[in-house]
Amino acid sequence: MSLTFADILAARETIAGQVMRTPMLPAPPLSAITGAEVFVKYENLQVTNSFKERGALVKLASLSADERRRGVIAMSAGNHAQAVALHASRLGIPATIVMPETTPFVKVAATRSHGATVVLDGETLSEAQARAEAIQAAEDRVWVHPYDDLHVMAGQGTIACEMLEDVPDLDILVVPIGGGGLIGGNAVAAKAVRPGIEVIGVEAALYPSMWNALHNETRPIGGPTLAEGIAVKIVGKATLPVVREHVSAVVLASESDLERAVNLYLTRQKTMAEGAGAAGLAAMLAEPERFRGRKVGLILCGGNIDPRILASIMVRELERESRIASIRVTIHDRPGVLGHVAALIGRLGANILAVEHRRYFLDTPAKGTKLDVTVEVRDGAHLHEILAALEAEGLPAVRIETAGQLG
Template sequence: MTLSFADIEAARATIKGRVMRTPMLPAPPLSAMTGAQVFIKYENLQVTNSFKERGALVKLASLTEAERQRGVIAMSAGNHAQAVALHANRLGIPATIVMPVTTPFVKVAATRSHGARVVLDGETLVEAQARAEAIQAAEGLVWVHPYDDPHVVAGQGTIACEMLEDEPDLDVLVIPIGGGGLIGGNALAAKAIKPDIEVVGVEASLYPSMWNAMHGEDRPCGGPTLAEGIAVKFAGQTTLQIVRDQVSRIVLVSETQLERAVNLCLTRQKTIAEGAGAAGIAALLAEPGRFRDKRVGLILTGGNIDPRILASIMVRELEREDRIVAIRMTIPDRPGVLGAIATLLGRMGANILEVEHRRHFLDTPAKGTKLDITLETRDHSHAQEIMEALAAEGLPATRISSGSDDVT
């Protein structure tokens, strides 16, 4: 792929007035947590809640009238799909989108709402791409690739231009990597504007495709990830060379770190991020020492997350922080015992969320019962005080994993 900074500047002219110039704001809570001075570019505020609109519009605007008449096809887990659907509809171009069957419903529904024909096929992006290629060949549609296209990469690169206009003293950009279109375009733009800036990539540890390409390794790629938007098994070939030349390193982040990052966006930054969108924050959580005392620019790339998944993440984070605690104890099965326990817990300031008697365990006395209680507590110290108070009353309790029979 031949791509220059001039192409990215041309892309800026193409999207001007048609794609939002999103705000870039300081993030004091994240700065305090990480020791870095953090700034966030809020691409989740785009109409489709994702940066993908930039590249999609640049590609669609480049088509000839004959190509527009034929129509376009794209493969995507959701954000590229919505972007192509939205701007194709605005330009009067018929659009077909192939999405994996595992794509969150919120993204499927949003894509259809923009007037595109949606085909659900395959468990992974690779399988969805195979179906999209078959439809493209059969119907003669124009392919709009999510990352392996110079127009798309140029469009994505407009983000770094805006970031460095707003905060010219940034030391580092931390950018999620799927196929490499986002980091490729933005690394090229950032280095052209400020040659000494560092560009760091982030991948989900379950999908280290660019890491493998960069390091000549063969780490496995696969598995259910919260960051489905960057769950790509093969790095984009047209972006790989840019990444090799311009990106200093790649941080691999775990699913727990991605969950924490999504939760932090909501609870600390008061904004919604999907897993891939919060990957930059996850990188800071994974390696805070590498970014300490630096001015760090993050791109919150998208906010299209299933509300059910978001709710689950919030509850799981409360459990990690010991603000929701599940305990088990063996008690006499007679009137008044449960009331006494509830009174003690109330006196300790704990809120009872759920109670379950388990009378049929073989290791329970015939005249006894196992009692599982899920509590809301203030923090780890408060939970420990409750455990000690129960023990002092002759009611020793054991911590268990919420929702399971596994003692922890």
């Protein structure tokens, strides 16, 4: 069997009144940055802050009375888990969810809050899937796959229907790829409604599973990624043929592209995006020429990001933009020198965030010390002004290259 547009239209009837029709809005700040005319579909505004509710509800609604009694089992890095837990609870269906041990705590807590039994197992989705399959066999539960299921794909495809009703003349639809359920459903819907539209997929560069399948390559797969929601090693059997037929290209987004996209959604669009949710924008940052001058629809597919990770991203982006920087100053170790350095930096209009003495390193003279100062500045030119002023005062200073700058 294969997914049809009729399946997606039926899915729209199933979710009507049960899943939010999220807004599709123009994004002038992102348009200015990318050179395209950008519209964003805010699936992060769903109850569980993710698009996954659509496919989960369509699948659960398709179950027989006996299947509902037996209960369901799913594996997920978080968003599918929450969606299955929420709608299973609404429908009175027992649910067990297996999640990787690396899943952000915010997603684990949210899944439990919807009444599901949560089992943490494995480092990756593949390892979690093995545990889920074992539980499914032992307890005779119904499998609710996060992507490799026609009901799930049909539910996800309802997004493109709404997008093209709101903005009928989109040139490009950019869709994140994990196992392929989201892009599969939306590619079928988009091509049915607007045959000339171009559908572009995006994967985290560390997890090029669909890229490998499409190009018959064996690029390495694995590693810690900000986009854990699409960190999938094996694409779906049902999704791959759909992607082959309807998707014109797959873009691989680096971790720095993903970080920048998350930060842009927060600082420019004033909305929360997790790494996978921001992947469409990351693709535009990675290959701007592909999108420039065209009308682009992005699916902000999830907003469940750990606040600690989000805070780290914001600081790292400030470093990349040279608005926060660390400098190392070589000084004489005597009273008053630290005050002199601080006063000089203050007069030049910078804000000191942190100071650390480095007295006990062998590259430091016995009567000297190195001072690491983290400062908040206007931009790179302001930073160079400070470095030059310190040098002029006989205080050699260099910028310390950090992980944020190198990413």
